Amino acid sequence: MNATKLTADQFGAYYFQLSQIAMYGENLALGRPVTASSSYESPAEGWGAAAATDGSWLSALGTPMGWSSGGSTDPHHTEYLTVDLQAQVPIKDVTLYGRTDGGLTGQCFPVNFEIRCSSDPSFSTFTTLASKAGYPTPDGQPQIFGFTPVTTRYVRVQVSQLSADDHGSYRAQISEIQVHAA
Ligand SMILES: [Ca+2]
Secondary structure, eight states, rough: OOOOSSSEOOTTTTTTOOSSSOOOOOTTTTTOOOEEEEOOTTTTTTTTTGGSSSSSOOOOTTSOOOOOOOOOOSSSSSSSEEEEEEEEEEEEEEEEOOOOOOGTTTOOOOSSEEEEESSSTTSSSSSSEEEEESSOOOSSSEEEEEEEEEEEEEEEEEEEEEEEOTTTTEEOOSSSSEEEEE
């Protein structure tokens, strides 16, 4: 990358500065920190919010499964998972993976949800990148949500309707979230 014209900092000195370089299509969420509205943390079973960006979208109990919200008897309440990309970066899609563990494949994937982005970790203002209702249970394949590229730092999956696990407890579960560079 060659720069032929530079801009000055507040002291009048000209620099060539980049906070981050991303390749088109690169997964910018890989290894990035996540926060969640609630999280069922069970290292023995493999559940933990950090496993949503650990690079694995395959799930089997006892190996990293991904993020699971806490369980609830109420399918209609809000849960969310937020990824901090740790820089303002241009993105073009968010790809979500559900569970892939045999007969439980796709279980607890969000039913009604939005994918939002913000430059503010509190999401006091945000842009909605995708909005889905009555989403079908995924079959183990990546669920790709594309949009007009936007430059942002925080990406959130905001779930407003959840589906039940095999114990009748309503949860949101995502084995991996990927955010791809534009
Ligand atoms: Ca994972």
